[in-house]
Amino acid sequence: MSTALDVVFEKVRAENRAALIAYIPAGFPSKLGCEKAIKALAEAGVDAIEIGYPYSDPIMDGPTIQEAAEISLKGGTNAADVFSALKVASDMGVASVVMTYWNPIEKYGVNEFAQSIADNGGSGVITPDLTIEESGRWLDAVGKSGINPIYVVAPSTSDARLTQVTSKTGGFVYAASVMGVTGARTNVSVDASALVARVKKTTALPVSVGLGVSTREQAKQVAAYADGVIVGSAFIKLLLNAKSEQEGLDAISALAKELALGVREGR
Amino acid sequence: MTIQTSDVLGHFGQYGGRFVPEALIGALDELEAAHNAAKTDPVFQAELAELHRTYTGRPSIITEAKRFSEHAGGARILLKREDLNHTGSHKINNVLGQALLTKKMGKKRIIAETGAGQHGVAAATAAALMGLECVVYMGEEDTRRQALNVARMKLLGAEVVPVTSGSRTLKDAINEAMRDWVTNVATTHYMLGTVAGPHPFPTMVRDFHKTIGEEAREQVLALTGKLPDAVLACVGGGSNAIGIFHAFIPDAGVRLIGLEAGGDGIETGRHSATISGGSPGVLHGARSYIMQNSDGQTVESHSISAGLDYPSVGPEHAYLHDIGRTEYRAVNDDAAMAAFSLLCRTEGIIPAIETAHALAGALVIGNELGPDATLLINLSGRGDKDVQTAADYFGIPL
Numbered sequence: 001m002s003t004a005l006d007v008v009f010e011k012v013r014a015e016n017r018a019a020l021i022a023y024i025p026a027g028f029p030s031k032l033g034c035e036k037a038i039k040a041l042a043e044a045g046v047d048a049i050e051i052g053y054p055y056s057d058p059i060m061d062g063p064t065i066q067e068a069a070e071i072s073l074k075g076g077t078n079a080a081d082v083f084s085a086l087k088v089a090s091d092m093g094v095a096s097v098v099m100t101y102w103n104p105i106e107k108y109g110v111n112e113f114a115q116s117i118a119d120n121g122g123s124g125v126i127t128p129d130l131t132i133e134e135s136g137r138w139l140d141a142v143g144k145s146g147i148n149p150i151y152v153v154a155p156s157t158s159d160a161r162l163t164q165v166t167s168k169t170g171g172f173v174y175a176a177s178v179m180g181v182t183g184a185r186t187n188v189s190v191d192a193s194a195l196v197a198r199v200k201k202t203t204a205l206p207v208s209v210g211l212g213v214s215t216r217e218q219a220k221q222v223a224a225y226a227d228g229v230i231v232g233s234a235f236i237k238l239l240l241n242a243k244s245e246q247e248g249l250d251a252i253s254a255l256a257k258e259l260a261l262g263v264r265e266g267r
Numbered sequence: 268m269t270i271q272t273s274d275v276l277g278h279f280g281q282y283g284g285r286f287v288p289e290a291l292i293g294a295l296d297e298l299e300a301a302h303n304a305a306k307t308d309p310v311f312q313a314e315l316a317e318l319h320r321t322y323t324g325r326p327s328i329i330t331e332a333k334r335f336s337e338h339a340g341g342a343r344i345l346l347k348r349e350d351l352n353h354t355g356s357h358k359i360n361n362v363l364g365q366a367l368l369t370k371k372m373g374k375k376r377i378i379a380e381t382g383a384g385q386h387g388v389a390a391a392t393a394a395a396l397m398g399l400e401c402v403v404y405m406g407e408e409d410t411r412r413q414a415l416n417v418a419r420m421k422l423l424g425a426e427v428v429p430v431t432s433g434s435r436t437l438k439d440a441i442n443e444a445m446r447d448w449v450t451n452v453a454t455t456h457y458m459l460g461t462v463a464g465p466h467p468f469p470t471m472v473r474d475f476h477k478t479i480g481e482e483a484r485e486q487v488l489a490l491t492g493k494l495p496d497a498v499l500a501c502v503g504g505g506s507n508a509i510g511i512f513h514a515f516i517p518d519a520g521v522r523l524i525g526l527e528a529g530g531d532g533i534e535t536g537r538h539s540a541t542i543s544g545g546s547p548g549v550l551h552g553a554r555s556y557i558m559q560n561s562d563g564q565t566v567e568s569h570s571i572s573a574g575l576d577y578p579s580v581g582p583e584h585a586y587l588h589d590i591g592r593t594e595y596r597a598v599n600d601d602a603a604m605a606a607f608s609l610l611c612r613t614e615g616i617i618p619a620i621e622t623a624h625a626l627a628g629a630l631v632i633g634n635e636l637g638p639d640a641t642l643l644i645n646l647s648g649r650g651d652k653d654v655q656t657a658a659d660y661f662g663i664p665l
Contacts, residue, residue, distance in 0.1 A: 056565040057438065057550060059445040060288050066432055078562045102286050103549040107563030129286050129552075133276050154290035156452060161292060179290055180450040 001146050004095040005123035005171045008047045009206040009227060018223035018263040020045065021208060022256060023099065023232030025052035026085040027077030028068045029239050029248065034081075035088050037239065040249045042092035044256035049089040050126060050230070053082045053100035060101075060128045060152075062183030064233040067240060079108050083120045090121025097150065097171070099126040105138070114141035124148030124171045132168050139168060152176055152210075155191040159198060166203035172228055173199050177211045184233045185212035193225045216262035223266025231259055277466020277553075279586035285465040287445075287552045294452045299467040301368050306474065311371070315364055319478070322396070323352050323359050326482040329490065329643075334613035335626075339633025343641040345495065346616075347483045347511060349648065356619065356648030357479060357507045358389035362458060364475035366393035369456040376400040376455045380444045382409055382437030382503075383573035383621070384416025385648060386460030391425035393458075401425040404443045406436035409573055416652055434567045437577050441551050461504025462581030465552030469581050476510025479645065484514045487643055496636055497522040500645040501624040502595065503539065503575035505584045507647035516592060525584060526628035528570035529597030539568035540597035541580040542588050555582040571600040571656065572620040574648075602627040604660050607650070619648030620656060 002010075012019045022041045028034055038049055054069035054077050061069070082098055089096035098117060105113045105127070117125055124147045130138060132151070142149045148171025153162055156179060166173050177192035178185070192209050199207045208228025213219060215234075222229045235252045242248030277283045285295060305311040319325035328351065332344040349357040362379075369377055377399050381387030387403040394401035403420055407429040410417050420427050433439035441464075448457040462469045462476075480498075487495050498515050500508035502525035515521045530538035538544055541556045548557040550565055558566040558578035568578040587593040598606075607623035609630075610616050618626060625644050633642055650657065658665050 056433065057442050059442050059551075060449065062446070063432070070433075073564065103557075103559070104563040106549060107559065107561070128288055131285050131287065131289070131292065134284050134286060152289055154288065156290050156293045158293060161289075165289065176288075176290060179452060181446045 003123035003146070003148055003171065004090065005048060005097060005148055008095045009172060012047065012227065016267055018226055018266055019047040019208070019228040020219070020260050020263045021048045021050060021228050021230045022046040022235060023050040023052055023230060024235060025054045025065070025068045025072050026082040027054060027072035027075050028236070029071065029245060030075060031081060033245050034085055036249055037252060038085060038088045039092060040253040041256050042089065042094045044253045045260035046094060046256050048095040048097065050097050050099045051082055051085045051089065053098055053104055055101040055104060058101065060181055062181040062233065064236050064240070065182050068236045079104065083116050086117065086122045087120040095123050097122060097124045097126060097148070099128065102127060102130045110137045111141045111144065114145040114147060117147050118145040122147060124150050126150040126152065126174055128152045132165055135168060142170070150174055153195070153199060155179055155195050162199055163202045166199060166205060169203070169205060172206040172208045173203060174230070175199055175207050175209050175226070177209050180211065182211055182233055184214035184237060192222065196226050216258040219259045219262025220265040223263045229259070229263050273470050273583070277470060279583045280589060282554050282582035282585040283466055283469055284554055285552060286549045286554070287465045288449055290449050291452060291465070294448070295465055295467065297372060298368070298471070301372050302467055302471045305368060305371065311367060315367060318363050323363065325478065327351055329483060329486045332614050335610055336633070338609060338613070339630050339642070340636065341638030342633035342636055344629060344633065345487060345490070345641065345643045346646040347479060347643060348646050349479060349507065350616070350618065350622070350646050354389045354392050355651060356385045356389070357476060357510060358386045358460060359392070360478060360510065361460065361472050361475040361506065362389040362393040365456070365458045366397045366399065369399060370397060372456065374454060374456045376402070376451070377458045378402045378404065378444050378447050378455055379458045379460060380404050380437065380440040381460065382406070382440070382576055383652060384409070384413040384420065385574060385652065387425070387427070388416055388419050388423070390458050390460070391420040391423035394425060395423045402447070403427050404430050404440040404447070406430050406434070406440050408435040409437065412573055413652065438565065461506040462509050462583060463504045463551060463553060463555065463579055469553065469583055472506055473509045473513060473583060476506055477513040479507070479510035480512060480514030483511060483643055487641070491641055494518055494521050495643040496640040497524055497632060498643045499524050499526060499625045499628050499632065501526050501575060501621050501647060502580060502584060503528065503577050503621065505581035507645050509581060509583055511645040512593065523593040524628060524632060525593060525595045526624040527595055527597045528572055528575035528624055529599040530569040532599050533597050537569040538597065539570040539575050539577060541578060542584065542595040543597045547585070550579045553582050555579050555585040571603065571660070572624065574619065574621040575624065596628060598624040598627040604657070606630055607657065608661070616646070617650035618646060619650050620653045622647045
């Protein structure tokens, strides 16, 4: 059975372009603000939304997402808020996934978490610190719930290991563009295109590139070789720096429209 | 009882393993291979042994604490003197081993986390000795609490980076070190300071510390003609405890007792007693006992001892606890400080406040076991670094 995410990648393939995937943490900038941000991003033309589950110890995240997570956690964000944000996105007709560190899933209950994703219209879960060696129970759970297990690979991942990881992956493969943590960067490294090429030798799944993309020009460059372009910190920075929530929402909407043009200009 | 010492994926029962970004897998595999090769490499082992003999000051002695014993039900108290090691604690055992491995792997830069500063000082020392660049991440809160150790690290040539994220303590220093490592993994070795973190760290760090128990077991046998009735050590991340416990694990008659930091008391929630007061979960790359809320978010730990102030514990401890081979008890701040003072006044030894938790445990357990019992205690560190904290606690004007 196809998830909404699978359908998005079929659609963008038919349109010969890359998908635009936006990341926003649940409960950020506030619970209501997050709903508004999801709606603004959906209306501006993003194809899929990643809802971040804010976590106390985000070792893969740079200062921007750390700050957003802290704000969200201070506001009391929990699993219920993550699922309701997911539902807002799926109700808007965009594919939605959750990105979360592992411990909140384990604490919630592995089967229950996967099923709640499905029940709220979610397509899958990105698990940046879950290795395939530790994935037994998780893969059983996502299989039962019919959602996509999305794994992150890095420029340092060997070819042999890429084959192992992508064989367990569903939806798309998340290619980290650089060795490092999340955050906008001036240059999306040349490592990214090489990594995408190596991933594609191991799987027919779509490959999306994340870490560092913040401008239309970068989106265009990445769209030339990747099936999806993931943007997170750039949106969050706009929301953090805005003088009012509305100003922030207007700013992310404007950026999303630019990026949506970028992902259509790459080929 | 069959006791496993970790499988190929670094599991101790359900604990341990690797929960890390894919970017680190290559470096962890490389480290595991280097460690496995070193274990059977006579040249590496000879080099490390020579360093320990001529630089660390191994073997460390054991001291019988006769006057202290009068307060512990008359039980015979033997102290394994890791406080006499160069840099003042057991931490040097691990950093020298890892620094040699770093050179074997051809890396020129090490990073380390530190809470109280003992591991940071040890790492900076090893880096200076072996000509490696050294960056130490330390919570901003801890750089204030442990200003003397910050100065020591700087004198040794290390860069100290105050960490301003999260609770600004040890757990956040580890997060920041992991972020650095993800970014610079090709050139950098992460010199983790305890038996926690992703495989192979818990196994490797244990292997570098198990000499403590191997020496002590021989020394106690030579002195008393029998094995001790109980071996005691303080437990934060658990490196000094695993180090002294490990050689005794097959000795079923020897009780192995870890003393965790009870802070203001487990019932107050303000403590660092992860096994006594936490639950199984995943933090910093491994499954173990952790301190977490009902959503799986890490809860801040508390202890008068910065070195025990950590919301997780090594996975091997979690496993040994669950199978009943080891026991863990919590010691509150006040009990630890009373034992700290008692050792100073009865034996002329100023212990680290971390270590004072094990001494407080000995006062209770000695009374439980009585005068025929022999207790071996890992005196894991000296208290020079804690003079300010102790003076504040006891109201001694400086």
